[in-house]
Amino acid sequence: MVCDKCEKKLSKVIVPDKWKEGASNTTEGGGRKINENKLLSKKKRWSPYGNTKCTICKQQVHQDGKYCHTCAYSKGVCAMCGKQVLDTKLYKQSNV
Template sequence: MVCAKCEKKLAKLATPDVYRSTTGEQHKDRKDVGVNKLIKKEDKSTHVCKSCKNSVMNQNKYCNYCAYKKGKCARCGKKVIDTSSHNMSAV
């Protein structure tokens, strides 16, 4: 479950601007050319779920299972739906 605000953020790509000129001088100044910024070596296992401590995707607060069960946004942790009267089961 993702809220509308975070859904807009997910639509953006983590790639460099394709409209910048790539002449030799400007191309040398950029360090991470051709590297996937979402899967870096130093940033591999730092993201964990707040409640169950399982690994999650990039910058999420909760895993999808816990977010569904609590009715929260998986990315920012904001309450999305009221689960007080629901019998939630993810199975």
């Protein structure tokens, strides 16, 4: 759960471009080289989970943020900035 301000910062899903014009996954126009080894050609490889960890449970976070989804919901805070989003005083939650 993220606040309205941080919703704009959410990263995009990596999906191949549908259209040929200006697409980065086509061979025309300098998009991609034929028989290119992606492991050797890229300097920094994209990792889906990154290196960020939750400040509470030390679990890896998939977005750039402070808290994982579970900790953010249980505390009622934004996962990215830590701003209070939800009042969880009357919620019945367990630690299991």
